[in-house]
Amino acid sequence: MSEPDKIYLRRQLLEWRDKHLINIHHHLNHEMNMLLLDIDKKLEETPLTELFKTNSYYKTHIEPIYREWVENESIFLLQSAQNDLNKIYQHLIEIESKPSNLGHKNNFNGGKIDAAKAVAPIALAVAATPTIMSLSLGTASASGIIGILGITTTVINWPIALAGGSIILGLSNLGFSKLSNLKSNTIKKQLHKFIQDQTVGLNNENSICNSLQSKIEDVTKTLIRDLDK
């Protein structure tokens, strides 16, 4: 690859990274509303007393919704990033395999275009479009993307809403409407806050957003480092 082409590709990779870091944050924030709606619907269907059991309610009923959402959105985002990366490298492969064919009035090579001397296609550096999965520095498991993000092995410590004997003792004194409020105002709020932190919490380095963004940054570093070789 010529030096100008390397510089050009480098810039495209940086812009690819910048674009997808923003995309990831924006998309997860936006789609998280749908996740919260699904979870709220589940909560509405659940008797209040169920919610005061131990972690098991959340693990059994809420966590599958959450994990499915994470898997779907992560795949969507990484696939979207991969598609853009494919376009960058495909364009390079295409232009490197075509002879120069300048149809404009300025003939920069003295007016002679020799098809026999067309640039040999595909320098080693662009022999295959790099894939985010293969370049990821995370641990790839049989479950693919989710394995990379470590979600299959991560234990999620759901907040045990209002657990504790003193609270339960007090429940019998509350009227129906107050119990409903308890569910909607307190439990939902707590759960929403927890999920927001798990998904897009910018100060949570293990949030889904930060994990996906780190992958994009790692891939960019690897590809640019390869250009310099």
Place this chain on the structure above:
Amino acid sequence: MIHSIPFSIPAEFAAGLNDGSLVRIGTLLKEAGTGKIVAHVQETGLGQQLLNGSGAPPFSLLNTVSTGYANVQLGQLKSMIESLQLLQYANLGVSIAGIGVSALGFAIINKNLKKIETQISDLSKKIDRNFQDLFENELRDHYSQVTVLFEKAELAHALKNSQGEWKKISSDLADESGFFRGRLETLLEHDKFDSNLFTAFVHYLTLCNAGRIECLLLADELPAAHRAACTIGQNYRDLFDDITPFKIAKDLAQNETSKNSQYYSKIRKHLNKTNNLIQGIRDITDAAITQPLLINTLREHNISGQDYIMALKNEKEHPILLLRHKEN
């Protein structure tokens, strides 16, 4: 040929730029198909004067630059903006220290530096104590030193041993550039990103480096100019590559005290500004890493550094010229 140097004007490349067979990266035009270098984009002294006089802040979008100039200069500025747009520039970031080699003249560089010094002093009153100490103790010494170096560089034209003087000044400007690079590194590590301070330091850094290269070219030390340009390009990569619009927007949102909007909305708001800033920084970096290729072209054409700089300074008609690459 212009001033006996193989310059061309941007319009000659319009067809290739419009049909995509030519692409600009940094300050060079290359064939999209083969990656071969066709020409190097170069701002003349006229171009630098026009943009400096326009009063447009650094990193402004090109289509927002307006001016209160008289008609002749307004016409020239408009023509320059059109050339930059034809050459696929979107904002003024790259023109902070000149596109290609700087031919602004050291006296004018000093005027620019004084403006930045005033901006930084104003900023220092608004920021926290850590930076105030920095400013009071160190920055003023360095401002003075840089100003003196550019004064000496201007004076060197009249000296018998001007080449020796320019070589020494280039070396001293390298030290000053190192200082500002250090300040930028510190600023980037700080929790609170200040875009005005960042822009001012970038301005100082790029002007010091532009001065270094100009001095080496005036001293006809082209191999040294090439090596210095390579180092400068690598330094900019190390300094700027990891900065992303999202990171800066996040920092700005986290430090915003207003409770009126959600964190997510704050980030979105800041992204508009930071995208523009980062585009400018990327253009500056690309210009720096393609500058060694321009210097190589000068060597291949056997053009002396001094002749090149003087040709650019003396150009009164075209704000942007392109130096044709030497055919093999």
